Amino acid sequence: MLDIFWKSHNPYRSDGQGPDIGSQYRAAIFYNSDEQREQAEESKAALEKSKAQTVATMILPAKEFWPAEDYHQQYHEKKGMVPACPAY
Known part of the structure; x- marks a missing residue:
């Protein structure tokens, strides 16, 4: 799963992904155990x-999880779109 994760985003950017800029778009791995x-x-x-490059993706402890609103669930499928993720 980690291999797919590293290939599915730009791990060297600290300010977002693709055209989406801002801290809410930064990449992170959340863990539940040591x-x-x-x-x-x-x-x-x-x-x-x-x-030979510094990875900006953060590794953080998992905390409370909030599912996205219904209109965000299966968004691409509902809209008939193909996700931009290169590993999709």
Whole structure:
């Protein structure tokens, strides 16, 4: 899953993705256990080493989760669109 995640966004940008700019669009990995944190940190370090570039994607503890509003659920499917995600 981490490999797909790293390929599905630009991990080097700290201010958003694509045309979406701002802190609400920054990339992050949220973990629920020490094992998940360690896996995320190891994969981030491996990516940085392989590209010799600092990864901006944050690794943070998971907190309270709020599902998106109904109109955001399955958005592309409802609108008949193809997601912009290159790993889709």
